[in-house]
Amino acid sequence: MGTTRENGSLYIKIDNKIATIEFGHPASNSFTAELLGRLTAEIDKLSNNDDISVIILKSEGDRAFCAGASFDELMAVSNLEEGKVFFSGFANVINAMRNCKKVIVGRVQGKTVGGGVGLVAACDYVYASEAASIRLSELTIGIAPLVIAPAVERKIGTAAISELSLAPTEWKSAYWAQEKGLFSKVFDNIKELDKDLEFHVQKLADYNPEAIEEWKKALWQGTDYWNDLLVERAAITGRLVLSEFTRNALSKFKK
Structure with missing residues (x-):
């Protein structure tokens, strides 16, 4: 049973x-x-909790992994400050994941859109099911995946993020995402996925946490400037969401 809470x-x-x-x-x-x-x-x-060695990031249910930003809250943005604050939400999560001392393993059971793709890209290792197709649909509503782009591009490269984002109505398969480096492993079904995931994280949890922490720092080297960059990108996205194009697109979607 999924949550019914409107704030999630x-x-x-x-x-x-x-x-x-x-x-x-x-x-x-x-x-x-x-x-x-x-x-x-x-x-x-959790980054500062010495009792844990690894984090699994997952979502509820057996359908979509993440549909990105809340549609209702996008509709409700009424000024530049609100826009910047809203899109900074994704910026802050990506930066927290990047700076986290623990390895973050993503479990992606289904379709993933927009900001959700950014979250997946900020994981250090990702398990996905065959149903986990991805899409960057931002351009269809008049904004762009500016905030999440550095994380996604770090994983799949400029050519693949161009292909993904410039065909914003097209779903890419889980195998496409694996081939490009977003997903580490893809499974036929959730049961197989969870079995392998559990085995792997148990192993990760037994490794030297100091070694993991130092290795994670090395893997994310050169991304410190994201602290400022992602928030700047959030401000630009906040401006775009107030454009007439986006307002019209959102109201059409709502209907």
Whole structure:
């Protein structure tokens, strides 16, 4: 049973040095600003928790992994400041994941859109099911995937993010995402996925946490400037969301 809370839900479970973060929202696990803020705070907290070695990031249910930003909150943005604050939500989560001292393993069971693709890209290792197709649909509503682009591009490169974002109505398969480097492994079904995932994270949890922390720093080297860049990009996106084009596109979608 998925959450019915309109601001979404966030559950943390810690077991055997492994922390599982599960987010949910009735609208295909999309993100409200409040939920993004809670996720950022939890990742920061877990980063400094010496009792855990690895984090699994997953979402509720067996359908969509994440539909990106909350449609209702996008519609409600009424000025530049609100726009910047809303899109900074994704910027803050990506930066928290990047700076986290623990390895973050993503579990992607289904379709992933927009900001959700950014979250997947900010994971260090990603398990996906065959149903986990992806799309960057931002251009269809008059904005662009500016905030998440550095994370996605770091994983799949400029050519692939161009292909993905400039065909914003086209779904790319889980195997396409694996071939480009966004997904580490793809499975036929959730059962197989979870079995392999559990085995792998148990192994990761037994490695030297100091070695993991130093290695993660090395893997993310050269991204410190994202602290400013992603927030600047959030401000640009906030401006775009107020454009007449976007207002018209959003109201058409709503109908």
